[in-house]
Amino acid sequence: MSHNIKKRFIAGAVCPRCAEMDRIVVYEQEGQQRRECVACGYSDILIIKPDQVEIPTRVTPEDKKKEDIPPQPIKFFPNPRLKKQSEKSNKTD
Numbered sequence: 001m002s003h004n005i006k007k008r009f010i011a012g013a014v015c016p017r018c019a020e021m022d023r024i025v026v027y028e029q030e031g032q033q034r035r036e037c038v039a040c041g042y043s044d045i046l047i048i049k050p051d052q053v054e055i056p057t058r059v060t061p062e063d064k065k066k067e068d069i070p071p072q073p074i075k076f077f078p079n080p081r082l083k084k085q086s087e088k089s090n091k092t093d
């Protein structure tokens with residue numbers, strides 16, 4: 001039986017045949033992602049393009065390492081303590 005197939009609605013998806021919105025379900029069958037329109041019965045196989053999958057390269061981990069480095073302190077930023085202290089002393093006084 002096809003009971004075990006989980007079908008999921010894709011919010012905002014438009015059927016290429018009948019142009020109905022929110023009528024597209026996706027499900028997996030025989031190892032393939034398929035989509036189906038519940039309005040008109042249109043169905044096809046979703047082809048996952050290789051560029052949608054993150055391909056591990058030597059560059060990728062290096063890029064992530066760079067992102068992990070905390071940003072350098074900004075030297076030209078005015079000292080926020082002075083302003084806050086003056087504001088506080090104004091309020092408490």
Ligand SMILES: [Zn+2]
Pocket residue numbers: 015016017018019020023037038039040041042
């Ligand atoms: Zn349709």
